[in-house]
Amino acid sequence: MSTNETTAQPVGGIAPAMIRRTPKRDYVPFYGPIAMIVFLVVWEVGLRIAEIPELYLPRPTVIAQNLYLLFTEGGILQDLGVTLYRIFGGFFLAAFVGIVLGILMGTSRKLYAICDIFIAVLYPIPKISLVPLLIIWFGSGDLFQIVLAALGCFFPVVINTILGVRQCDQGLILAARDLGASERQIKWKVVFPAAVPSIFSGLKLALGIAIIMVVAAEMLTAKYGLGARLQLSGQILETGQVFAILLLLAVLGGLLTKGQERIDRMIGRWRT
DSSP states (O other), X not given: OOTTEEEOOOOTTOXXXXXXXXXXXXXXXXXXXXXXXXXXXXXXXXXXXXXXXXXXXXXXXXXXXXXXXXXXXXXXXXXXXXXXXHHHHHHHHHXXXXXXXXXXXXXXXXXXXXXXXXXXXXXXXXXXXXXHHHXXXXXXXXXXXXXXXXXXXXXXXXXXXXXXXXXXXXXXXXXXHHTTOOHHHHIIIIIHHHHHHHHHHHHHHHHHHHHHHHHHHHHHHOSSSHHHHHHHHHHTTOHHHHHHHHHHHHHHHHHHHHHHHHHHHHHHHHHO
16 A cells, blocks of 8 residues: 555445545755755865865855955946846846737737748847847947847747737637627737736746846946956956856846746736
8 A cells, every 4th residue: 555545444334435645745945055055065175175276266265255355345236236237128128029029929810920930030040149230230338238138038038928829718819809809908908818927938038048148248348247347357367256256147147037936926826
């Protein structure tokens, strides 16, 4: 007999009933932090024993010291603010255009036939290869970085929006039409809510792409921002500072992703 099942004692001649116990969760929340602590300890001790120069691979304690100095003396908050401005600028621009166009394409066969060929041709182009053109058109300031981030974010958003719209239950659309809803009302009050899960999948991908695009653009042309600071640290061989900025970017990306997932769950509860 399985360990997750017990047999109830017969009462009044009734055959024994099988009672299932709730299986234990396989996920243990503290395993991740423990694994991270062990990894950092091994990293620290291993480098001390091997005596590897900090130029090639700094110890975690050195990285922590550099991160502290960046916040207390290095003015990193200004660079962080500039980078966040560019990330959110490109992300929200792409989200607005991608969602609107995706809903229109998903509900209009003619518009889909017109736009689909352009998406199919432009999507595979590495967006970083557009840097020379974007600098010619927009200069090397904030607008250039925002547009580059928006171009990278746009395609995951519009493609996932189209998929979400096309998966909408046709029965809901027919019922709305029978109740006298206009095509505009159907698009935004029936189709859009049904497509929200797929849209958020696209937005989650887009947010990560926005971070990548902005940091890459800052490393190429910017004077301020985390990418510019990262490039400068590499040029002067400050490896500990490079790792500190990479750690900051990792934490930033994790926080933004978790925040987005929280919003997704809130909207999911609202939809139900």
